[in-house]
Amino acid sequence: MLTQFQAVGQALFTQGLVFSQGGNLSVKLGEHLVITHRGSTLGFIQEGDLVETGITKNNRSTPLASKELEVHRCIYRNTSALAVVHAHPPYAVALSFTEKEIVPCDAEGQVLLSKVPVLSTEQATRLEDIAEEIAELLNEYRIVLVQGHGTFAVSQLLEEAYYYTSALEQSCRLLYLLKTLRITPG
């Protein structure tokens, strides 16, 4: 379990998909989830950086969990996901301001993601306020992009949710470059 978190955290960090203390990871274990500690740095996860708490019930560890805990809980309550990766990939976040959905133009992105919805945050000041909308979209899509914030990806495995995050950022980087060159893909 720890090595899974470490491998995915390090990959996200070295690829610039999270910075400093941003982003968080979790996996579901029955009625519980294991989530990264509040303020932990994903690039350098240690044993003490993992917190186990209930999906519906709080315990002594709950206050130590990532501040995005409620979004992870909501996703597990409303989808069949067993793992969640939340990241702040810069090209994807940049495009979230101008696009309503991301349609990858590269082969890998098309195969893995096909289409990624962008969730507007006009009304919401906190992610918690749109947790249900995030979860609802994740029943249909593997990854959702929250405007001006970042991504939530789900899968049965942490590693797979990371692949979706990485693939989306790669697609967004290409789309960004094509926009800069004023080329319309398709």
Ligand SMILES: [Zn+2]
């Ligand atoms: Zn975040």
